[in-house]
Amino acid sequence: MIREHLCGHHPGAGCGSLADYYVLMIEPSMKLLTDLDCLAPPLTGIGHYTRELTQRLMHAHSVHEVRAMFHGRFVDTAGVETLLNHALMPGAAASAGLLTRLKPLVRELPMARWAWQRVKAQRFAAVSRQWQPDVYWEPNFILKPAACPAAVTIYDLSPLALPELHPASRIALLKQSLISSVARADRVVTISRFTAQALETHLGVASEKVRLVPPAAGADFHPYSEHEQAALRERYELPARFILSVGTLEPRKNLSRLLSAYERLPDALRADWPLVCVGAKGWNDAALSADIERLSARGELIRLGYVPQQDLPCLTAAAGLMAYLSIYEGFGMPVVEAMACGTPVLTSQGTVMEEVAEQCAFYADPLSVESIHAALESALHDVSARERFTLEGPAMAAKYCWADSAQVLHDTLAELT
Known part of the structure; x- marks a missing residue:
């Protein structure tokens, strides 16, 4: 042929x-x-x-x-x-x-x-x-x-x-x-x-x-205007800034360690940066659901569950940081989608995510709560690095x-x- x-x-x-x-x-x-x-x-x-x-x-x-x-x-x-x-x-x-x-x-x-x-x-x-x-x-x-x-x-x-x-x-x-x-x-x-x-x-x-x-990343994953982001935050009743976690509630996505690391952040930082979780229910998630309910009751976690595809790109762009600490992936689509939107990413070192994001992300050991906690706190305090990843992310994502x-x-x- x-x-x-x-x-x-x-x-x-x-x-x-x-x-x-x-x-x-x-x-x-x-x-x-x-x-x-x-x-x-x-x-x-x-x-x-x-x-x-x-x-x-x-x-x-x-x-x-x-x-x-x-x-x-x-x-x-x-x-x-x-x-x-x-x-x-x-x-x-x-x-x-x-x-x-x-x-x-x-x-x-x-x-x-x-x-x-x-x-x-x-x-x-x-x-x-x-x-x-x-x-x-x-x-x-x-x-x-x-x-x-x-x-x-x-x-x-x-x-x-x-x-x-x-x-x-x-x-x-x-x-x-x-x-x-x-x-x-x-x-x-x-x-x-x-x-x-x-x-x-x-x-x-x-x-x-x-x-x-x-x-x-799909064509809809790109930087959005502040007006568009504000409209989406109002529709979902989200604060001005938040950490976004995307993934099915299952062991491989490692949300339990992320929640443990998040809870170790200072009270003031958790108040300023609530965690927004998007994703369907998976398997073996009983303990995880209890952690989510505890953090939700304190107003530190917002569980959105399934979000329609047409809203996900703007939601990604509206986040101040995406935390994607999966233990094992073949690629890591949310990482590329976040970079395409200009959203800084904290992700897993020693995994395929290093191949995907290279130097355009914060990294932590996904098997260590201490490492995730330290990297999370550092990312939230390091405004200059977040701004650099916002500028460099779309070009990095465009490689794919x-x-x-x-x-x-x-x-x-x-x-x-």
Whole structure:
């Protein structure tokens, strides 16, 4: 297949914009099969990643048709477009289907996750034989059987490196399926050099088989005017300045240590800098919920829970500091999004976040409450460093570009046709 450029950088064009595309005069030929279960709202980081790249692949001139599985049923190209558009619509999370709302309950049933994966795999294999796609891209870890070359995206190897950070049912399925998926895939797509190295270390994946396709901040993540920030703070009843924490309430996000470190701050500093927590409920969060309730009762923590996607960029820009002390990530999307908004970030040293933010962030040892406390207090007092990160953040975030990543993914899939 003739190689094709998806994006042309020219004056005045935003890197993440669909207007960046130009095409070569070739006939469209690629029939692409994928799985879009992760587009069920509310979108996770994997959901946003998949949506951004799928949207751009569908505008590639060489891609003739895209079909996808979505919760056990197959949709054609028009249906894929509908899924992409619906995922970010206001109210999409509230109107999610019954299956999506029952997922947390189904996960608790013995063997339910395994059984559902078997059903989807059988349906996927049948449609693959019938439609005969040129290539299959699996954006969410577990490669299904398909009668064509395949690429799988692996975001991180935390199930193998730190299994204690995941529910036991998830670990059992992911360990088995992850090893099998990587072995069967013709190409392994990953999102950072950190994860590429982990693939080689833990699974012996040759570097020649790996392609780096990092995520980026969406176009809505940029500095906002004071007027826009004030309007959002008024709507959410937020103070003039606050620390923002974004992430699901689960052990890997390390919110418990952040709360312990925050409580050690001087009373006056906590009064001036309340902690605003955004994110859905996760698992094993009973003790964490008690800590949140205690701090909330003192007026030092504001729990917003799920925030609609259309409000998250301005909320990020309105924060005086983002605290993202995750123990293990494959990339760290909130860090790039905060930098794009000009919001200073305190994040985890010795992790992929150092690859992402480089010298444009405050760092702490995520496993040490003392280190987090010291770095947090230092960041809140160091006005000059925060101002420098505000100025340098957008340029640092701009190193990551959805159009460039879509180009690499497209070329990777084209290699296999």
